[in-house]
Amino acid sequence: MANSKLTFYGGTGVVTGANFLLEIGAQQADGKPLKVLVDCGFVQGGSDSHTLNAKSFDYDPASIDILFVTHAHLDHVGKIPKLVKDGFKGVIYSTPPTRRLAQVILEDSARLLLRDANNDPKKVIYTEEDILSAMKLWKDIPYHENTEIGLGVSVYPKNAGHILGSAMYEFSRNGRKIVFTGDLGNSPDLLLPDTEKVTDANYMIMESVYGDRNHESKEDRKNKFIQIVKDNIARKGVLIIPAFSLERTQIVLYELDEMIEQKIIPPIPVFLDSPMAIRVTEIYKETLPEGFNDEIKREVASGEDLFDFPNLKDTLTTAESKSIIDTPNPKIIIAGSGMSNGGRVIHHEKNYLPDPNNTLLTMGYEAVGTLGRELVDGAKNVNIMGENVPVRARVENIQGYSGHKDSDHLIAFVGDTHETVEKVFCVMGEPKSSLSLVQRLRDYVGVNALMPKLGESVDINL
Ligand SMILES: [Zn+2]
16 A cells, blocks of 8 residues: 655756655545655756755755755755755754764855855855754764654664765665665775665665766775876876865775885875865764774774874865975875865866876766866866866876765665565666666566656655
8 A cells, every 4th residue: 555655856867966755644544744854965066056956945844854864975965954944843863973974064065155155145055054053953863773753654774884974764664664775885895884784675765876887896996096196106296186075085095094004105295185074084083983894993992093194284274275385296185076166176186287297086976067077088178267277187087986886786785675675766876877777677686676757756655
């Protein structure tokens, strides 16, 4: 009996903008349904993303009872302050690290929104005050604890292994189960425990960023990274790494730490040139070892200083950032944003891309429409802050550092629940990726998979 309804308000046919509404008991003749949102993220990358993010919700925020947040990436949390500003008064649930990280991510986002609106607070999607209002509604829900949310529904968070604090949520009612995966980690991960298995889902709302591709092996990615760093030292160049502040930066720091400790490379100057990445790394350090994998726990117990090594400099202020240019080469600059669509990295790209001795290394998904994507696609000239910049530096990309499962691992993940699963909704991917995963799930796992349309509602038996 279908008595619940699921609507895809965002994050379908696109990677970003995750926003799903589950109305439990929606088809019941009596009583009010329980309205639960999962994620409320920004659309990122496209030229129309600001317009889409500023647009009113397609539902009444005041009618929503609860919001569950899978993890702190902006494409999953970006619109939360607007949801609150527009009338949401319910409860926001996430794991404790997600709550702390989300606040940092949202504060950075508010700062950028204000800058883009020429410091006119009336023109921004939300302000710092809206973030504070959201944080007041925010409650912690730890992994592996059942929470009753009414109408006989219980929620159980499992570790998604994607970034610190990332969770997938299992909603159970009447012996039936619907699972929202959020983003799924590229396990085994250097820092995090493996993605937990799901074996008894009836429905799955499944990420599909890499639905059509597999990553290079972990060994290959490490060797490639080492080679790029060594080459940069030999060329006396600047290695720019546009880094995602959350997780990727910490993995890069961890690997550089290891290279220096094992004397694979000398301790050349490394700049962490991103106030947000610096704050996020602090939260990682403060959270240690809780939420990390067993190897990290062992290293912490033996007194190792993770994410820190000689000649690593945090450049918090603009003045410190500008002075990086005075440090002789070779050097490494880790700066945001990861897709080069803003942040300090574009200043470094403007300075250093014209020199063939330098290298730009991207380490993950670069969305269509971003400078990062243009560079990865081989652009010979790019426009940075209105200036034509020739790209003579080497441009390298290591996909293996992705924080997402690749196609084969997404298939294996769904395969674990093939006996019970009735429908898999492939979301959070470009259409090519999502549709490729749909086809592969049908062919190899024999499940009913589909890519829902934006705004589409489906009946759910829950
Ligand atoms: Zn994510």
